[in-house]
Amino acid sequence: MLSVSQATRRNMDNHDYFAAVLAPRSSGRKHIAMVLAYHCIFGVYGFWLPNDPREGFAWAADEGEYLIHACAVLPTHVHLVIGRHDRDIRRIVGHLKARATRLLRLRDQWHADGRPVWGEHGWNVFLNDADAVEAAIEYVEQNPLKEAKPLQRWSFVTKFNPSVALATNRSFSASRATRLDD
DSSP, X not given: OOOHHHHHXXXXXXXXXXXXXXXXXXXXXXXXXXXXXXXXXXXESTTOOOSOOHHHHHHHHHHHTOOEEEEEEOSSEEEEEEEOOSSOHHHHHHHHHHHHHHHHHHTTOSOTTOOOSEEEEEEEEEEOSHHXXXXXXXXXXXXXXXXXXXXXXXXXXXXXXXXXXXXXXXXXXXXXXXXXXX
């Protein structure tokens, strides 16, 4: 008999495996609850982002058909809440960074010596229920105020709709996950 982790790894993509949470069901069986969204935080190289990467984020969001529910661009880091997608969250973040970097460099808004724009590491927090997504959105939207910056509104941000996210998640989960017995 396979352990839960072995069965889960065999039946799910890597990003879904790490996003999965075993949740009890009323029948006593367990099922895999999948994420609805991710709260992503990544830093910049050095201590200051001198120019705005939002157009690059909008470009990548359009190309990848990502739902971005919140965004805060701060001098030293960026916060995003991104809806669940077929693509691994690390690839999505890489895509966003790549498009932003490309535009910054094309516009001569970053150093020409080849130094990186973004820090090497970041955080991707898995949000597996509507309350967690809404709390992350609130946190991201209020984050600029903590640094005495104005609230930010971006054209590429899509309002979070829990009903749509849950329906999409159920459809996605049914096609990608396997229910597991005890």
